[in-house]
Amino acid sequence: MKIMLLASVLVVAPQSAGAQSMNAEQFYERATALQKKGVMALFSSDVKLLTNEGKAAGEAARRQRLAAVAAGHKPRYCPPADVHGMDSNEYLKRLSTIPAGERARIDLGEATNRILAAKYPCSG
Secondary structure, X not given: OOOOOOOOOXXXXXXXXXXXXXXXXXXXXXXXXXXXXXXXXXXXXXXXHHHHHHHHHHHHHHHHHHHHHHOOOXXXXXOOOOOOOOOHHHHHHHHHOOOHHXXXXXXXXXXHHHHHHHHOOOOO
């Protein structure tokens, strides 16, 4: 069953989000545990927390990309103009490819940058 756990993680959306409070491994552990709850996940207070963390990570990655472009540098990722997000299943699957020890050392913003760089590499 597809839970829209991170449905509002619009990694290229221009919305503002607050600072992140957990590393990528903590986020991954909580999100996968929440996914396992299925429909019951909707009643968990973690949904809002994880959604906010995801928004903050997506916004941080977006700001870094736009700052690099504005400064004349190559951004870490280059999404097509029509891309407006990533569903929770894909995001968590891609997050799972970062080794747990590494996820524990990076914040979710850095993990999001890595995920987006792998999905939307910049050409040339």
